[in-house]
Amino acid sequence: AQTVTQSQPEMSVQEAETVTLSCTYDTSESNYYLFWYKQPPSRQMILVIRQEAYKQQNATENRFSVNFQKAAKSFSLKISDSQLGDTAMYFCAFMKSLNRDDKIIFGKGTRLHILP
């Protein structure tokens, strides 16, 4: 069975700093999808970034980028030039495929505080 582990329950960084959130996963699949979701205090889950395992290039979305290490089964999220609005819970998630017959599996989340 697939598992997703986020080893940092909570983190705090100063505004404008760079922060990296860790995520490791376990799977025997060779192709799959990884996600980072953000849940701000409004509670709405927002997709931050997505990575297909067959793509070697790390995904990037503006200030958000990932370091995808397939052999190590690691999928960390880097937030550059952090902003107060980045304060949120961040969930790492795994799916075998985007076929909706497959379940998405979430890590327990990392609570990120951006300090002024």
Add this chain to the structure above:
Amino acid sequence: KAGVTQTPRYLIKTRGQQVTLSCSPISGHRSVSWYQQTPGQGLQFLFEYFSETQRNKGNFPGRFSGRQFSNSRSEMNVSTLELGDSALYLCASSGAANSPLHFGNGTRLTVT
């Protein structure tokens, strides 16, 4: 385009009661999935519906059930509520096969 709408936002029930939560997906989305979020367990998958059929189910007792209507709106029902059912319940919808999940703001259920 309106986002995923969940009602109600807050709910307080007592043990033994039952509760029904509602989720309206983004227009055109046919897949709706439900998740339970608690501080201890994080996000856990409950079930997923597509075209009124349950396609996938998580490891929750039979007290948790759901359904989907022809307009893709979905309801989740929890019977014989227990204190441990207190959680944020999130609904997500998705469109085409390769599209990501879009989440609603959730329903905060408190069981006393």
